[in-house]
Structures are given as structure tokens and as C-alpha cells.
Amino acid sequence: MTVSGEAPLLELRGLTKRFGDLVALDSIDLAIRPGEVHCLLGENGAGKSTLCNLVFGVHSPDAGEMILAGSPHRPAGPADALRRGVAMVHQHFSLVGGMTVVDNLMLGRESGWLRRGEYAARVSAIASEFGLKVPPAARVDDLSVGERQRVEIVKCLMRQPRLLVLDEPTAVLLPEEIDALLAVCRRVVASGCAVVLVTHKLAEIKRVADRVTVLRGGRVVAVSDTPSRDIDVLVRAMIQRDLDRLEGAVLGVETAASSAEDVRGHAQVPAAAAPARAQSARLEGVRVVDPAGAVRLEDFTLAIGSGEIVGLAGVEGNGQTELGDVIAGLTTPAAGRYIVAGKDVTGSSPRELTAAGVGVVPQDRHAVGCIAGMSVAHNLFLNRLGRFARSGLMREDALLDEAHVLMRRFDVRAAGPHARFSTLSGGNQQKAVLARELSIDNLVFLLAAQPTRGLDVGAVESVYKLIRAACDSGVGVLLISSELDELIAVADRIVVLYRGRVMGERPAAPAQRTAIGAMMAGHA
Amino acid sequence: MPDGVPSNAGGGAARSAGGAARGARWRRWLASPTVISTAAAIAFAVAAGLALIALTGAQVGEAVAAFIDGAFGSAYAVAASINRATSLALVGIGFVLADRANLTNVGGEGQIAVGGMAATAAALYGGVAGLPLGLSFILPLTAAVLAGGLWGGIAGVLKLKAGTNEVISTLLLDFIAIWLVYWSVQSEALLRQPMTHSSTLPESLEIPDPTKLPIITGDPGVPLHIGLILAAVLAVLIAVVLSKSLFGLWLRAVGLNPTAARRAGISYGGVVGAALAIAGAFGGLAGGIMLLGEQYVLKSGFSSGYGFDGLVVGLLARGSVGGVIAGALFFGFLRSGGINMEMVAAVPSAVVLVIQGLIVVTLAGAAYWTRSRSAA
Numbered sequence: 001m002t003v004s005g006e007a008p009l010l011e012l013r014g015l016t017k018r019f020g021d022l023v024a025l026d027s028i029d030l031a032i033r034p035g036e037v038h039c040l041l042g043e044n045g046a047g048k049s050t051l052c053n054l055v056f057g058v059h060s061p062d063a064g065e066m067i068l069a070g071s072p073h074r075p076a077g078p079a080d081a082l083r084r085g086v087a088m089v090h091q092h093f094s095l096v097g098g099m100t101v102v103d104n105l106m107l108g109r110e111s112g113w114l115r116r117g118e119y120a121a122r123v124s125a126i127a128s129e130f131g132l133k134v135p136p137a138a139r140v141d142d143l144s145v146g147e148r149q150r151v152e153i154v155k156c157l158m159r160q161p162r163l164l165v166l167d168e169p170t171a172v173l174l175p176e177e178i179d180a181l182l183a184v185c186r187r188v189v190a191s192g193c194a195v196v197l198v199t200h201k202l203a204e205i206k207r208v209a210d211r212v213t214v215l216r217g218g219r220v221v222a223v224s225d226t227p228s229r230d231i232d233v234l235v236r237a238m239i240q241r242d243l244d245r246l247e248g249a250v251l252g253v254e255t256a257a258s259s260a261e262d263v264r265g266h267a268q269v270p271a272a273a274a275p276a277r278a279q280s281a282r283l284e285g286v287r288v289v290d291p292a293g294a295v296r297l298e299d300f301t302l303a304i305g306s307g308e309i310v311g312l313a314g315v316e317g318n319g320q321t322e323l324g325d326v327i328a329g330l331t332t333p334a335a336g337r338y339i340v341a342g343k344d345v346t347g348s349s350p351r352e353l354t355a356a357g358v359g360v361v362p363q364d365r366h367a368v369g370c371i372a373g374m375s376v377a378h379n380l381f382l383n384r385l386g387r388f389a390r391s392g393l394m395r396e397d398a399l400l401d402e403a404h405v406l407m408r409r410f411d412v413r414a415a416g417p418h419a420r421f422s423t424l425s426g427g428n429q430q431k432a433v434l435a436r437e438l439s440i441d442n443l444v445f446l447l448a449a450q451p452t453r454g455l456d457v458g459a460v461e462s463v464y465k466l467i468r469a470a471c472d473s474g475v476g477v478l479l480i481s482s483e484l485d486e487l488i489a490v491a492d493r494i495v496v497l498y499r500g501r502v503m504g505e506r507p508a509a510p511a512q513r514t515a516i517g518a519m520m521a522g523h524a
Numbered sequence: 525m526p527d528g529v530p531s532n533a534g535g536g537a538a539r540s541a542g543g544a545a546r547g548a549r550w551r552r553w554l555a556s557p558t559v560i561s562t563a564a565a566i567a568f569a570v571a572a573g574l575a576l577i578a579l580t581g582a583q584v585g586e587a588v589a590a591f592i593d594g595a596f597g598s599a600y601a602v603a604a605s606i607n608r609a610t611s612l613a614l615v616g617i618g619f620v621l622a623d624r625a626n627l628t629n630v631g632g633e634g635q636i637a638v639g640g641m642a643a644t645a646a647a648l649y650g651g652v653a654g655l656p657l658g659l660s661f662i663l664p665l666t667a668a669v670l671a672g673g674l675w676g677g678i679a680g681v682l683k684l685k686a687g688t689n690e691v692i693s694t695l696l697l698d699f700i701a702i703w704l705v706y707w708s709v710q711s712e713a714l715l716r717q718p719m720t721h722s723s724t725l726p727e728s729l730e731i732p733d734p735t736k737l738p739i740i741t742g743d744p745g746v747p748l749h750i751g752l753i754l755a756a757v758l759a760v761l762i763a764v765v766l767s768k769s770l771f772g773l774w775l776r777a778v779g780l781n782p783t784a785a786r787r788a789g790i791s792y793g794g795v796v797g798a799a800l801a802i803a804g805a806f807g808g809l810a811g812g813i814m815l816l817g818e819q820y821v822l823k824s825g826f827s828s829g830y831g832f833d834g835l836v837v838g839l840l841a842r843g844s845v846g847g848v849i850a851g852a853l854f855f856g857f858l859r860s861g862g863i864n865m866e867m868v869a870a871v872p873s874a875v876v877l878v879i880q881g882l883i884v885v886t887l888a889g890a891a892y893w894t895r896s897r898s899a900a
Contacts, residue, residue, distance in 0.1 A: 328787055351789030360787065368787055373780040378773065382788035389770035396768075 009034040009194045010055065010073065010086075010163055014064035017050055024050040026218040027064065032163065032194050037185050039205050039227065040198045041238055042215035043427070043456035048198045049091075051215070052165050055196075056088040057081035069162065087156035088165040091454070093148050097141040101134055101151050105158065126157050130187045131180070144317065146177035153184065164188055165196045168454060170204060182208040202231055202457075214238050238457070279342070280306040280476025281327075281358070281445040286336035288322040288500075296322040297500045300336070304445065304476040309467070311491030311508060312480045314520055319500035320449065320480050321363065327447045327478070328360040329353040341444045354383050356444075359437030361430075363449035363480070369433045370421050377403035377417035380436050410435035411462060427459025434463060438470050446470060449480040464490055484516060496520055561890035569886050573879035577871050587869040594864020595857040601864070603741070603748040607818055608830075609849075609856025610751045611636070611810040615834025616848035617755075617762050618676075618806030620841055622690075624766055625799040626779035629838075631679060631694025633831025634701030635672040635807025636814065641701075641708055642671035643812035644715055644728050644822040647735035660734035665812045672808015673801045675701060680800035684793045690800060698831065706824040715822055728822035737817040751813035758806075763845040775799060807831060833859070836884055842891070855880070 008031035015028040025047045032038050040048045053059045055066065057075030066073040068084060075081035078088070095104050102120045120136040127134050132150045140148060149169060156164055166185075170178045185195050185208055199205065205212055206228045214222040214237045222237035224230040281304045288297040297319045304310050314320060325331035326338060329350040338346045340356050348356065362369045370379045380403045381388065388399040403417035412432045414424050424432065430451060437446060448467060452460040467490075471477050481487050487494055488508050496503040496519040503519040506512040553559060577587045595605055615632040622629040646652060646664035653660055675697055682688040708714040709726050717729040737749040766772045777785040778795045786792045811827065819826055833855055841847030862876025 330787065349789065350787055351791075354789050362787065368781070368783040371777055371781040371784050374773075374776065378777075382777065382784070382790075384789075385770055385773055392769050392771065393764075394768055394770055394773060 007034075007070075008032060008067075009069055011067040012051075012055075012064065013067070015051070015054060015061050015066065016063040017047075017054060017059060018062050023218050025054070025061075028215075028218075028220055030213055030220060032196060033211075034162070034194050035189050035192055036210040037189050037195045037197055037208050039209040039212045040196060040215060041205065041212055041234060043238060043458050046215040046238075046456075047218040048215055049167055050218075052088060052167050052196065052198060055081070055163070056086055056165060082159055082161075085160075085162035086165065087159055087161035087163070089149065089152045089156060089167065089169060091167050093152055095140045095148055095151060098139065100137055100139055101143075102136045104140055104151065105155050109158070122158070123154060127154050130154075130157060130184050130191075132157075132184055133180075146173050146180075149173070149181070150184075157188070161193055163194050163196065165198075167198045169197070170199060178204070202235060205234070206231060235457070278306045278474075280304045280308070280340070281478070282337075282339040283323075283326070284337045284339070286323075286326060286333045286338065288319070288326060288331060289334045290322070295500060297326070297333070300497075300500070300502060302478075302495060302502065304478050306444065306474045306476045307471055308493075309471055309477040309479055309491045311487035311494040312478060312497055313482075313484055313487055313494050313516055314497035314503075315482065318497050320497060322500070323497070324360070324363060324447060324449050324480065327353075327358065328362070329358075350383075354440055357440060357442040359440045359443050359446040359475075361433055361437050361446070361448040361451050363453075365430060365433050370429060372420070372422035374421060375418050376407070376412070376414045376421050376424065376432060379421045380406050380412075380417070380432055382436060383440070406435050406439060407432075410438070410466060427455050427462070430455060430459065430463060431466070434466050438466060438475075443470065443475050446475050446477045447480070448477060450482065451479070452481070452483075452486065460486075484513065484520070488513065488516075557894040558891075561894050562887060565886035565890040566883055569879055569882035572882050573875060576875050576878060580871055580875065582869050582871045587865050587871045590868035590871075591861035591865045593861075593868070595861030597864075599741075599746040601860060603746045604818075605857045605860040606748060606752060606853070607856075608859055609852040610755045610817075611814050611830050612834045612837050612855055613755050613759065613849055613852035614806045614810035614813070615831055616837035616841060616852055617759055617845060618803035619835055619838025620843055620845060620848055621762055621766065621775070621806070622799045622803035623838065623843060624772070624775040624779055625795055626782075627683075627796065627799055627803070628691050629676065629679075629694050629800060629803040629807075630691055630835055631676060631697050631804065631831070632807045632810070632834045633827050633829070634694070634698035635675050635804045636811035636827040636831045636834075637698075637701035637705045638671040638675045639668035639808030639811025640815040640819075640822060640826055641705055641715065641811075642667040642808065643815045644731065647731040647816065648715070648729055653732040653734045655734075658738075660732075661737055661816055664731075664735055664816055665809065668808045668812025668815075669805045670808070672811065673805035675808065676804015677797060677801035679804070680797035683796060683800070694800075702825070702827065705822065705826065709822055709824050726824065730820050731816065735816060736820060737813065747818070749813075749817040751817045754809075754813070758809075759845050759849060766845065771795075771798075807834070810834065833880075836880075840884065840887055 010032040012028050012030040015025055015030075016023070017025040028047075028051065040051065042048045050059065054061050055073075057077045057080055060074070068086070073084065075084060075086070081088075096107070102116055102123060105123055106114060106116075106119055123134065123136050127150075132154055134147065134150050134154055135143075140151065143151070169181055173181060182204060185197060189195055189210075197204070197208065209227045212224045212227040212230075212234055213220055214234050216238060222234055224234055227234065283300055283302050286297055286300040287295065290296050300319070300323065302310065312320065312323075322331060326333050329348050329352065332347040336346070337344055340353070340358055343356060345353060345356050345358075366372070371382065377399050378385070381399060385394070388395050400417045406412070407414065407417060410431050412424075412435055413428050421429065421432070434451070437443075446467070451463050451467070455463065467477055467479070479487065479491055488510055491508045493505060494508050494512070494516055495505045496516060498519065506516050574584055574588070578584050594601055596602055615636070619629050619632065643664040646667040647661075650663060650667070652663045655663065676694070679688075679690045679693040679697060682693045683690050709716050709728055712719060715728040716726060717724060737751055739746070740748045740750055740752065766775070774785070774790050774795045777788070777790055778792055782792055785795075810830065814826070814830065815822060834852075837848055837851040837855055840851045858876065858880060862873050865871045865876065866873040
């Protein structure tokens, strides 16, 4: 911007942060210029979130300094950082669900009598200035994930920050929402504010980044002033591997959007071949009604052949959660049947389904897929801890030994099987959950719901390799994802879920993208 | 850490005497923030208590002497204090077990009450007095365990079927049980002794001698009963169950993340129900032991706050069975001393309750202080 050309808005010098023995950030030097979108790229555990948390005052650095607009930046906490003009949108939102958007935005900002109308007008003014669509009077509980994120961004922008930090904002968004968010980033920097955008997605960097810094193992390994030209270099720096070796799935949006050719690593199986396969699992006319009486799934019928990956596309909230609960044995459908390997398992408990060979990788691994306060070993065998009990007492040695084997087989990296699960990076947590579900005895059917959400390129690759390997050994896989390009790259055929019903089915080919997108929006 | 300095100096003196590795470990333990802050909290509460005693106009020296005499002054006093601690420890162990599943059992008082009633009924009318091999008191104790387990289990069923928070249900079940005791000793159709004349007290008959818990020392002047041994065995058992058993893992899993546990095939209802029932059974056992070991006669209000003291012991132990035992002994001696202080030095026993409350608050504050220090 106008302020002395390229003088940095925020400068980090030798910034270091340790957590116990782990060096999360090792002597980081970094400059953020006013009016730029600065992308932070890196695998999970590279130190991106730690860096954001230092700038936002969540943690304080062990060494080094931060300089904000020429003066030392030592925030005592997030509130202090906000006063200094640094705002941050976290991966996990901090909104009160039962309150309206305006009430949420007023929290901590207003005192005395509340003037909702006046405040709502200010919210709308800010929102329209930056092209953010938020309904001020709506209850947060009724908003989609994308809408909630926009509310968080408006909350930040109302403080007129000099620096806006977005920690992996696109991980939870639909393709159109991502476009809108990137446009908002451009508008925000046009107003003179700098934006730090944490992401794994290369397509986003190409489209929005002015500059990119790549972190690996807590160090800066690459900086680029011309990111769209340096993509290959950046990716190599991030994962230290050649781009060519990565599967099409890894490149996500970019591959599918830019090329109509099929560049995927695995063979395409035409949809017509499916009925010839042995059947892994079948859902017939499943109907689910929630406690409030609303129909969540209606006449849902789908057969998954063994050795087949069926992708389930759809905007979130169209019945995916309920379907996942039926498959996991947490909900008994009001009607319909659920058959695994020819056996009717409708209404079976989770334990019985595990015994029947059903593996489930739940959508929200933090909340329901693992017990963060327990060890890696306990989590790896959570669904069959009893195997290690002799007259009620746990044989911890045997458990640790077997956990060790499983960790090696599935490349789960941790300090050891006894390490707390919460100390693992997101990718390793997901690999551990997969290891648990894929190592179920006589596995015949696997449900993987959003298995790569929030994971970096390297971890996405390993997750799909594991799923593909299970598939090759005859397991039928139902893959639920809101990222259509990922489904196109990985699945054999794609079924679209819309308002609890099957809208239609298409082969997983890039050429089908538009047709599938239309079905996701409810146009058959 | 200002408190660390004087204690380290004290450790220096110990080093010259011992010097072995064990000495070093002890010194480190003594200098650990938890121990220092706990000691400081207790010292503060006791000092405040002494100030309160002075304010009531009593002689502080005389009161302290009476307190010490009541708590440790004789073999009888020590035995009574330990018996008291035994009941508190049982309630505390039950609390800790349920707490592992993230359940808060505040129903100790009611579980003691139903346990005491069941034990009395079995001892007086169960026809057990003539049974050999200790069955004469084992069966009434079993009745107490079952009654307490049932009382805790009701809270479990309410939680699972109706979603009632166990804090609410166990607390309200306390009141029901306390008034059931009142009713049972008022009505001759229940447990009241036969009314022979107008001044017959509203209490049960004394239980027959064979149903009373045997005294370990063999000396009625030192009434330390076998409840102590029973509690010690159970403490070890539960410590093992919590740390080494499959059930212990289930409790932890359900406590830390019920949804993930359920998904993994662990029966949430089974674990929650069992945890509350077991916690209740421990309360019931405490009630049975109080009745068969010390009181011998069921009276209204016989549980007299043991359940709530046991709850406090469980809370302060923060998940550790060893902590329960330490806390139970501490409270046991504190209460015995306090009662004597009231009788001899005319200090209201309420002062002891105030000190007890102060200790709880300062310990909680100290725990918060050490945690925030170590987190920073």
C-alpha cells in the first residue's frame, strides 16, 4: 500500500516455540506486507497453527521477536492481540449456537443497553462492503458451516484489523463457498489489511496468494513472491517429494478442474460392471426420522460391491450424518433394511457390526472417532479392547506390542504406542483411526466419511493409499466427501445425496463434474 | 515459587543425615508444588480455625489440647477416628470410581442411610444371628451393599432412561433415604423397637451381638473393627480395577468421550449403570459398617453427614484411591478431635465444620494455583 512501499506490517525475527521436547517453531523469520494475501503452506505439524497462535497471542514465544507496524508485538492474549489490530478466524468456530448472528457479534463488544437494530445495520454495512452474505437475525444453529465462517470473518472485520489470520478456512467449505471466500480475501487486502491464509490447497494459492511461505518441521523452507509460477517448487519444498509421484487425488481441485483427461493412478471401472461383483453391503429403502420428526433419509437405496469405492456426493446436511449413523449402528432406521455380506444387520449395535466386518471412519474424528485423552494403543484397539483382557485385567504389554505392529503397518507416527492420542498430528490421528477400522477381522465394508478433511497433501495420499489397498483386497468402500474433485479422483462411481434422497448416479469422470454439481444443487 | 525455598532448606538438613537415593526422592516429593501447597492450605485453614476459636472466647490452648486428646489421645480415640475414616474412605472410593466415568455421585448420604437400614433389618429380623463362619454379620453387610447398589442404580436408570443428571437424582435420593430412616424408626411395623412405655425412643432394637462386626484388637476398649481390613482390601481392589482392568478402561473411555466409546462398541448404558450402582454399593457398605461396627442401633439421622464428608474426600482425592485414604484419615481424625473439643472445651463443633470447609476451599485454590503455575 501507500505506507513506505514495502515496509512490512508484521515481521517475525528468529521466532521459536517449544512444547516440551518438541520444537514447534525453530527460529522463524517472516515478513507480512500490508495489503497482501500471504499464504502459509505446510503439512500437518509443520508449525502453521503454532505460528498463527503466537501472532494472535494464544501462546507466547520462547525466543525471537515479533514487530507489528514498527513496534514490538507481544500480545498478552487474544484480546490484547485484537486491540493491536490482529484478528484471527480459527478452524473451530467460537459462536454461541442458540443466539442470533447479531447477538453473537455484540458479545464482548457492547455494554449497557443493547441497540440491536443499530448494530445489525453496522453488521450489514460491513458485510456488504466485503461481499459477505450473513443473515443478521438468523440463529447460528440454523446456519451452514460456510455461513458460520462468514459470521466469524465479519466479527473480525468489525474490529477493523490491520492483519487478518485465517487458519485453514477452506477445509470445511463447498467449492462455490471457497470461491466466495477467496474473493473476500482480495477485497480485504484491497482495504489495506493484510491476510494470512493457512492452507494445504495448491489451487487456492494459485488463485489468491501474493506471496507464499512454506513451513516444514517448524522451519521456513521456501518463500515465493511469484507463487503461481513456483507451485512445483513449493510443493516439493513442503513434502520433499516429486510432484509427479503424487496421485491425482492429491492435487484435488487443480487436476480435475484443469484437465478433462483422466490422469488418475487407478483403473476406472465402468458403472455397468458393478452388478457383477459380489455384494459387500446394501441399504434398501432406508428411512430415518429425527427426534423432532423431520425426515432425514427417505427411501435410500444403495448397493456397494466388494472391491468397489462408491463416492457419495452432496452438500453437507443432506442426510450424510444420518446415513453414517445407520451404517455405524448408532441409529435404527424407521424403515428399510441394512445388509452386510448377505446378512441382515438392521438395528445391530456397533459391537455386532464390528463383528460383522463393518468399519467406520467417522466424519468428525476429534469428537467421535477417538478418545484424545487416552493412549494411541488404546485408541487403535478401542473397538476390541476385550481381546487384551485376561480375567478382566488388561495385558498392557500385549496391547502395546500389537499397537506397535499396527503403527508400523499403517505408518502412524507417534512418540510410541503409549503416547497420548492428542499429541499426534491430524494426519497421524486419521491414519490411526483408519488403522483401527481397516484391521477389523474379516472386514467386508468400510464407511469413510470425510476421511481427508483438514489433512495435508502427504497425509491425503497415504489415507487414499490405505483405502485403495483395502479395496483391492475385496472390501467395499462407501466414501462420503463434500469435495467433489476428490470423489471424482478416487471413487469408481458417484451417487448424489440431496435432501435425504438419492438424486442420481454418475460414473466418476471429470467430464461428469457439471452434471454431478447440478444434482448436488437439486437439479436432476 | 516462593514456597519452594524454605522447604528446600529443610531438605538440606535431611541430606546430611541420610544421603541415599531414596532420601533425594523424598526431598523432591516434599518440595513438589502439590505437597507444599497442600501443607500451606492446611496450615492456613488451621490458623484461621484457631483464630475463630479465640473469637468464641474459649481458651485456645485448652481447645487444642481437647482436640488432640479426642483425635489421638488414647487408643480408644485413635480407633474411633480410624473407624470414622473407614466409612469416609468407602464413600470416597465409590465416588472416585464413578468419577472415572465422569459421573458425580453426591448420593453417599442416602446410600449410607439405605445401607444402614438394610443391615439393621437383616441383623434384627433376617434370622442370621445364629449362622456360623461370620455369616451372621456378612449377610447383613451384603444386604447393605445391595441396598446401596440399588439406590445408586436408580440414579443410573434415571440417567439412562430419562436423561436426569445424576447430581440431581443422587442428591434428591439422599433426602428420600434420610426420611425413610426417620419413618422406619418411627413405625413399629418397620424397624422401631416395641413400645413398652411412653418414653420408648424412636429407634430400632440393638442388633444381636453375633451380628456386630468383630473387633480386630479383641479389646472392647479399642473398638477397631474389621471394617478397616475390608476397606483396605477394597481400596487395593478398586485401585487395580481402575488402573489395570478392562472395566477401568471402559470407565475412562466413557468418561472422556461417550460418543466415541459408544461407536467403538462399549456399552455406554452398561458402564454408566454399573459405575453408579458400584458407587452406591460402596456407600451402602459404609452405612452397614457404621451400623454393625459402632452404632448397633438405627436412629434417625444416623448417617450425620458422613456421606457428604465422603463426597468431599472423594473430590479432594482427584481420582486417586491413595488420595481417598489420606483424605479419609485426615477427616476422620479432624471430626473426632472436633467432637471432643466441643464436649471438653465448649467450642462449638461448628467451628470444626468451618475449618473443614476452609481446608476444602484452600486446597481447591492451591490445586488451581499449582496447576496454573505448572501450565505457565
